[in-house]
Amino acid sequence: MYDCIIVGAGPAGGTAAYHLAKRGRSVLILEKETLPRYKPCSGGVSPAIGQWFEFDFEPAISLKVDQIRYSWQMSDAVEVSLRAEPMWMVQRDKFDHFLIEQAQQQGAELQDNAEVTGIKFSHDRWQVSTSKEPVAEQAAFVIAADGAKGPMAKWLGIFGGKRRMSAVLEVKAQNPPDSPEMHFEFGGKKIRLFGT
Ligand SMILES: Cc1cc2nc3c(=O)[nH]c(=O)nc-3n(C[C@H](O)[C@H](O)[C@H](O)COP(=O)(O)OP(=O)(O)OC[C@H]3O[C@@H](n4cnc5c(N)ncnc54)[C@H](O)[C@@H]3O)c2cc1C
Numbered sequence: 001m002y003d004c005i006i007v008g009a010g011p012a013g014g015t016a017a018y019h020l021a022k023r024g025r026s027v028l029i030l031e032k033e034t035l036p037r038y039k040p041c042s043g044g045v046s047p048a049i050g051q052w053f054e055f056d057f058e059p060a061i062s063l064k065v066d067q068i069r070y071s072w073q074m075s076d077a078v079e080v081s082l083r084a085e086p087m088w089m090v091q092r093d094k095f096d097h098f099l100i101e102q103a104q105q106q107g108a109e110l111q112d113n114a115e116v117t118g119i120k121f122s123h124d125r126w127q128v129s130t131s132k133e134p135v136a137e138q139a140a141f142v143i144a145a146d147g148a149k150g151p152m153a154k155w156l157g158i159f160g161g162k163r164r165m166s167a168v169l170e171v172k173a174q175n176p177p178d179s180p181e182m183h184f185e186f187g188g189k190k191i192r193l194f195g196t
Contacts, residue, residue, distance in 0.1 A: 001125065001138045001139065001140075002026045002027060002028045002109075002137070002138070002139040002140075003020070003025040003026045003027065003139065003140055003141065004016075004020055004025055004026070004027050004028075004139050004140070004141040004142070004143060005027075005028045005029075005030060005126065005128050005137055005138075005139040005141075005142045005143070006020075006027060006028070006029045006030070006142075006143045006145055007030050007116045007128070007142065007143065007144055007145060007146045007150065007152055008029075008030075008031060008144070008145035008146035008147055008150060008152075009029050009031035009033075009035060009037075009096060009097075009100050009110065009112065009145075010039070010096055010145060010147055011095070011096060011099060012145035012147075013029055013031070013100075013143070013145035013146075014029075014096060014099030014100045014102070014103055015052075015099065016143050016145060017029050017100065017103035017106075017108040018053065018099065018102050018103040018106060018108070020108070021103055021106035021107045021108040022054075022106045024107075026107075026109075027103070027107070027108040027109065028108075028109045028110075028111065028137055028139065029100065029103070029108055029109065029110045029111070030111050030114045030115075030116050030128065030130055030137070031110065031111070031112040031113075031114065032112075032113070032114065032115035032116070032131075033112065033113070034112050034113045035096075035097050035100060035110070035112045036093040036094060036096070036097035037093055037096070037097075037112075038092070038093050039092035039093065039096065040092075040168040040170060041092045042182075043062070043089050043090045043091060043092060043095075044065075044087055044088070044089060044182060045061075045087070045088040045089070045090050045095070046087065046088070047085045047086070047087070047088055053102070055102050057088070057098070059098060060090055060094055060095045060098035060099075061088045061089070061090055062089050062090055062091050062094070063088075063089040063180055064086035064087070064088060064089070065082075065086055065087050065089055065180050065181060065182050066081055066082040066086040066087070067079065067080070067081060067082075067179060067180070067181035067182070068080045068081075068082065068087075068181060068182045068183075068184070069181055069182070069183045069184070070183075070184045070186070071183065071184070071185050071186070072185075072186050072187045073185075073186075073187045073188065073189075074185060074188075079181075087182065089180075089182075111130070111132060111133075113132065114130040114131060114132035114133070115130060115131040115132075116128055116129070116130055116146070116151075116152070117129045117130060117131055118155070119142060119152070119155055119156075120136075124140070125138050125139060125140055126138065126139050126140070126141070126142040128142060144156060148163075
Protein backbone atom coordinates (compact mmCIF):
# COMPACT_ATOMS: atom_id res chain seq x y z
CA MET A 1 0.00 0.00 0.00
CA TYR A 2 1.55 3.28 -1.18
CA ASP A 3 0.55 6.86 -0.45
CA CYS A 4 0.53 7.49 -4.19
CA ILE A 5 0.82 5.58 -7.44
CA ILE A 6 1.94 7.66 -10.42
CA VAL A 7 1.09 6.33 -13.87
CA GLY A 8 3.70 7.49 -16.41
CA ALA A 9 7.37 8.39 -16.09
CA GLY A 10 7.46 11.51 -18.29
CA PRO A 11 8.25 14.97 -16.90
CA ALA A 12 4.87 15.20 -15.14
CA GLY A 13 5.26 11.82 -13.41
CA GLY A 14 8.92 12.42 -12.55
CA THR A 15 8.18 15.83 -11.07
CA ALA A 16 5.25 14.59 -8.98
CA ALA A 17 7.30 11.62 -7.78
CA TYR A 18 10.28 13.80 -6.85
CA HIS A 19 8.26 16.28 -4.79
CA LEU A 20 6.08 13.69 -3.06
CA ALA A 21 9.04 11.43 -2.18
CA LYS A 22 11.01 14.45 -0.97
CA ARG A 23 8.20 15.15 1.48
CA GLY A 24 8.37 11.60 2.81
CA ARG A 25 5.43 10.07 0.93
CA SER A 26 5.67 6.51 -0.34
CA VAL A 27 5.48 6.61 -4.12
CA LEU A 28 5.32 3.99 -6.86
CA ILE A 29 5.86 5.05 -10.48
CA LEU A 30 4.45 2.70 -13.13
CA GLU A 31 5.78 3.11 -16.68
CA LYS A 32 4.86 0.94 -19.65
CA GLU A 33 8.17 1.46 -21.50
CA THR A 34 11.61 0.41 -20.35
CA LEU A 35 13.63 3.42 -19.19
CA PRO A 36 15.40 5.27 -20.66
CA ARG A 37 12.74 5.45 -23.41
CA TYR A 38 12.83 7.43 -26.68
CA LYS A 39 10.26 10.21 -27.11
CA PRO A 40 9.84 12.38 -30.21
CA CYS A 41 10.17 15.96 -28.98
CA SER A 42 11.83 19.23 -30.02
CA GLY A 43 13.47 19.18 -26.60
CA GLY A 44 13.30 22.89 -25.76
CA VAL A 45 13.07 23.46 -22.01
CA SER A 46 12.89 26.80 -20.22
CA PRO A 47 15.64 27.21 -17.61
CA ALA A 48 12.95 28.73 -15.37
CA ILE A 49 12.00 25.19 -14.29
CA GLY A 50 15.25 24.99 -12.29
CA GLN A 51 13.71 27.07 -9.49
CA TRP A 52 11.29 24.25 -8.63
CA PHE A 53 13.96 21.60 -8.02
CA GLU A 54 16.81 21.34 -5.53
CA PHE A 55 19.23 19.60 -7.91
CA ASP A 56 21.29 20.67 -10.91
CA PHE A 57 19.86 19.74 -14.35
CA GLU A 58 23.25 20.16 -16.06
CA PRO A 59 23.84 16.39 -16.70
CA ALA A 60 20.51 16.20 -18.58
CA ILE A 61 21.10 19.21 -20.87
CA SER A 62 22.50 18.44 -24.34
CA LEU A 63 22.88 22.01 -25.56
CA LYS A 64 22.16 25.61 -24.57
CA VAL A 65 20.77 27.86 -27.30
CA ASP A 66 20.47 31.64 -27.24
CA GLN A 67 19.67 32.29 -30.91
CA ILE A 68 16.11 31.78 -32.15
CA ARG A 69 14.93 32.16 -35.74
CA TYR A 70 11.27 32.49 -36.73
CA SER A 71 10.35 32.13 -40.39
CA TRP A 72 7.25 32.03 -42.59
CA GLN A 73 7.39 29.37 -45.31
CA MET A 74 11.20 29.29 -44.95
CA SER A 75 11.61 33.01 -45.67
CA ASP A 76 11.04 36.40 -44.02
CA ALA A 77 13.15 35.26 -41.06
CA VAL A 78 13.30 37.13 -37.76
CA GLU A 79 16.36 36.43 -35.63
CA VAL A 80 16.15 36.85 -31.87
CA SER A 81 18.88 36.67 -29.23
CA LEU A 82 17.79 35.51 -25.80
CA ARG A 83 19.30 38.10 -23.50
CA ALA A 84 18.42 36.73 -20.06
CA GLU A 85 19.33 33.04 -20.18
CA PRO A 86 19.83 30.50 -22.97
CA MET A 87 17.17 27.87 -23.56
CA TRP A 88 18.01 24.28 -22.65
CA MET A 89 17.84 21.61 -25.34
CA VAL A 90 17.35 18.07 -24.06
CA GLN A 91 17.05 14.53 -25.37
CA ARG A 92 13.89 13.19 -23.79
CA ASP A 93 15.21 9.70 -23.07
CA LYS A 94 18.00 11.23 -20.99
CA PHE A 95 16.02 14.15 -19.48
CA ASP A 96 12.97 12.14 -18.39
CA HIS A 97 15.11 9.34 -16.97
CA PHE A 98 17.30 11.84 -15.09
CA LEU A 99 14.21 13.27 -13.41
CA ILE A 100 13.03 9.79 -12.41
CA GLU A 101 16.48 9.00 -11.00
CA GLN A 102 16.27 12.14 -8.84
CA ALA A 103 12.87 10.94 -7.58
CA GLN A 104 14.33 7.50 -6.86
CA GLN A 105 17.12 9.11 -4.85
CA GLN A 106 14.38 10.66 -2.70
CA GLY A 107 12.88 7.19 -2.15
CA ALA A 108 10.35 6.80 -4.98
CA GLU A 109 10.04 3.29 -6.44
CA LEU A 110 9.93 2.63 -10.17
CA GLN A 111 8.43 -0.28 -12.06
CA ASP A 112 9.12 0.14 -15.76
CA ASN A 113 8.02 -2.19 -18.52
CA ALA A 114 4.79 -2.21 -16.49
CA GLU A 115 1.77 -1.04 -18.48
CA VAL A 116 -1.21 -0.01 -16.36
CA THR A 117 -4.14 -2.01 -17.66
CA GLY A 118 -6.91 -0.85 -15.31
CA ILE A 119 -7.77 1.15 -12.19
CA LYS A 120 -10.49 0.66 -9.58
CA PHE A 121 -11.41 2.64 -6.46
CA SER A 122 -12.62 0.28 -3.78
CA HIS A 123 -13.35 1.27 -0.13
CA ASP A 124 -10.55 3.68 0.73
CA ARG A 125 -7.95 2.91 -1.93
CA TRP A 126 -7.06 2.70 -5.58
CA GLN A 127 -6.24 -0.66 -7.07
CA VAL A 128 -3.99 -0.38 -10.09
CA SER A 129 -3.49 -3.41 -12.34
CA THR A 130 -0.43 -3.80 -14.53
CA SER A 131 0.83 -6.11 -17.21
CA LYS A 132 3.74 -7.00 -14.94
CA GLU A 133 2.30 -8.15 -11.61
CA PRO A 134 -0.67 -10.52 -11.18
CA VAL A 135 -1.76 -8.68 -8.02
CA ALA A 136 -2.94 -5.05 -8.27
CA GLU A 137 -0.81 -2.36 -6.61
CA GLN A 138 -2.68 -0.26 -4.03
CA ALA A 139 -2.50 3.39 -3.02
CA ALA A 140 -4.52 6.10 -1.31
CA PHE A 141 -4.01 8.42 -4.28
CA VAL A 142 -3.32 7.92 -7.95
CA ILE A 143 -1.81 10.48 -10.35
CA ALA A 144 -2.57 10.25 -14.06
CA ALA A 145 0.70 11.33 -15.72
CA ASP A 146 0.35 9.04 -18.71
CA GLY A 147 0.51 11.78 -21.34
CA ALA A 148 -1.76 12.70 -24.22
CA LYS A 149 -2.07 9.13 -25.50
CA GLY A 150 -2.52 7.36 -22.15
CA PRO A 151 -5.80 5.75 -21.08
CA MET A 152 -6.16 7.27 -17.59
CA ALA A 153 -8.23 10.36 -18.51
CA LYS A 154 -10.78 8.14 -20.26
CA TRP A 155 -10.92 5.72 -17.33
CA LEU A 156 -11.40 8.63 -14.92
CA GLY A 157 -14.14 10.12 -17.10
CA ILE A 158 -12.32 13.41 -17.66
CA PHE A 159 -11.36 13.11 -21.31
CA GLY A 160 -13.04 15.95 -23.19
CA GLY A 161 -10.53 16.68 -25.92
CA LYS A 162 -10.48 15.85 -29.58
CA ARG A 163 -7.49 13.92 -30.89
CA ARG A 164 -5.81 15.05 -34.08
CA MET A 165 -3.16 13.38 -36.19
CA SER A 166 0.28 14.97 -36.34
CA ALA A 167 3.63 13.88 -37.70
CA VAL A 168 7.12 14.22 -36.30
CA LEU A 169 10.36 13.84 -38.22
CA GLU A 170 13.67 13.77 -36.40
CA VAL A 171 16.87 14.03 -38.46
CA LYS A 172 20.48 14.44 -37.48
CA ALA A 173 22.11 17.64 -38.84
CA GLN A 174 24.92 16.71 -41.19
CA ASN A 175 26.71 20.05 -40.87
CA PRO A 176 25.67 21.50 -37.51
CA PRO A 177 26.37 25.26 -37.30
CA ASP A 178 29.14 26.48 -34.98
CA SER A 179 26.66 28.36 -32.84
CA PRO A 180 23.42 26.38 -32.69
CA GLU A 181 20.05 28.09 -33.05
CA MET A 182 16.44 27.06 -32.70
CA HIS A 183 14.26 27.50 -35.76
CA PHE A 184 10.47 27.87 -35.64
CA GLU A 185 8.98 27.59 -39.13
CA PHE A 186 5.33 28.52 -39.70
CA GLY A 187 2.96 28.26 -42.61
CA GLY A 188 4.54 25.16 -44.10
CA LYS A 189 2.63 23.15 -46.69
CA LYS A 190 0.47 20.34 -45.32
CA ILE A 191 2.02 16.90 -45.71
CA ARG A 192 -0.34 14.26 -47.05
CA LEU A 193 -0.15 11.13 -44.98
CA PHE A 194 -1.02 7.61 -46.03
CA GLY A 195 -2.54 8.93 -49.28
CA THR A 196 -5.37 10.73 -47.42
C1 LIG B 1 6.67 16.80 -31.75
C2 LIG B 1 6.62 17.30 -30.36
C3 LIG B 1 7.53 18.28 -29.97
C4 LIG B 1 7.50 18.80 -28.68
N1 LIG B 1 8.42 19.72 -28.33
C5 LIG B 1 8.42 20.22 -27.08
C6 LIG B 1 9.42 21.16 -26.67
O1 LIG B 1 10.31 21.53 -27.44
N2 LIG B 1 9.37 21.62 -25.40
C7 LIG B 1 8.40 21.22 -24.50
O2 LIG B 1 8.42 21.67 -23.35
N3 LIG B 1 7.44 20.33 -24.88
C8 LIG B 1 7.43 19.84 -26.13
N4 LIG B 1 6.48 18.92 -26.49
C9 LIG B 1 5.42 18.57 -25.51
C10 LIG B 1 5.95 17.58 -24.50
O3 LIG B 1 6.41 16.42 -25.17
C11 LIG B 1 4.81 17.20 -23.53
O4 LIG B 1 4.27 18.38 -22.98
C12 LIG B 1 5.32 16.34 -22.40
O5 LIG B 1 5.89 15.15 -22.90
C13 LIG B 1 4.19 15.99 -21.45
O6 LIG B 1 4.77 15.30 -20.39
P1 LIG B 1 3.94 14.23 -19.57
O7 LIG B 1 4.83 13.75 -18.47
O8 LIG B 1 2.60 14.79 -19.24
O9 LIG B 1 3.63 13.03 -20.61
P2 LIG B 1 4.64 12.12 -21.46
O10 LIG B 1 5.98 12.75 -21.60
O11 LIG B 1 3.89 11.74 -22.69
O12 LIG B 1 4.82 10.84 -20.54
C14 LIG B 1 3.75 9.93 -20.33
C15 LIG B 1 4.37 8.59 -19.97
O13 LIG B 1 3.31 7.72 -19.60
C16 LIG B 1 3.59 6.45 -20.14
N5 LIG B 1 2.33 5.72 -20.26
C17 LIG B 1 1.31 5.91 -21.16
N6 LIG B 1 0.33 5.03 -20.96
C18 LIG B 1 0.72 4.25 -19.92
C19 LIG B 1 0.13 3.13 -19.25
N7 LIG B 1 -1.09 2.64 -19.59
N8 LIG B 1 0.81 2.55 -18.22
C20 LIG B 1 2.03 3.03 -17.85
N9 LIG B 1 2.63 4.08 -18.46
C21 LIG B 1 1.99 4.68 -19.48
C22 LIG B 1 4.26 6.74 -21.48
O14 LIG B 1 5.04 5.63 -21.93
C23 LIG B 1 5.12 7.94 -21.11
O15 LIG B 1 6.42 7.58 -20.70
C24 LIG B 1 6.50 18.35 -27.75
C25 LIG B 1 5.60 17.36 -28.13
C26 LIG B 1 5.66 16.84 -29.42
C27 LIG B 1 4.68 15.77 -29.80
